[in-house]
Amino acid sequence: MKKTLLTGLLAAALLSFTLPSCGPSEPESADDIATTPLPPLPAAPDTTKGAKQPEQYRELNSVNATEDIKKMQQQM
Numbered sequence: 001m002k003k004t005l006l007t008g009l010l011a012a013a014l015l016s017f018t019l020p021s022c023g024p025s026e027p028e029s030a031d032d033i034a035t036t037p038l039p040p041l042p043a044a045p046d047t048t049k050g051a052k053q054p055e056q057y058r059e060l061n062s063v064n065a066t067e068d069i070k071k072m073q074q075q076m
Contacts, residue, residue: 058064
């Protein structure tokens with residue numbers, strides 16, 4: 001059983017390697033294919049609904065958090 005299975009797999013592998021190499025390297029109708037450029041992509045939709053985007057994201061660390069808290073607190 002194992003020898004038959006092994007020889008069957010070996011034969012299938014050899015056939016799969018040899019059959020594609022027997023055919024022509026280039027399809028016959030390769031010259032008949034018309035190529036046209038793709039249309040340009042449309043602009044991305046505005047999902048922010050006109051909201052102002054932050055200028056730059058800041059790193060989340062204790063120094064920046066302390067500065068932000070001080071800016072939010074009322075001045076005494």
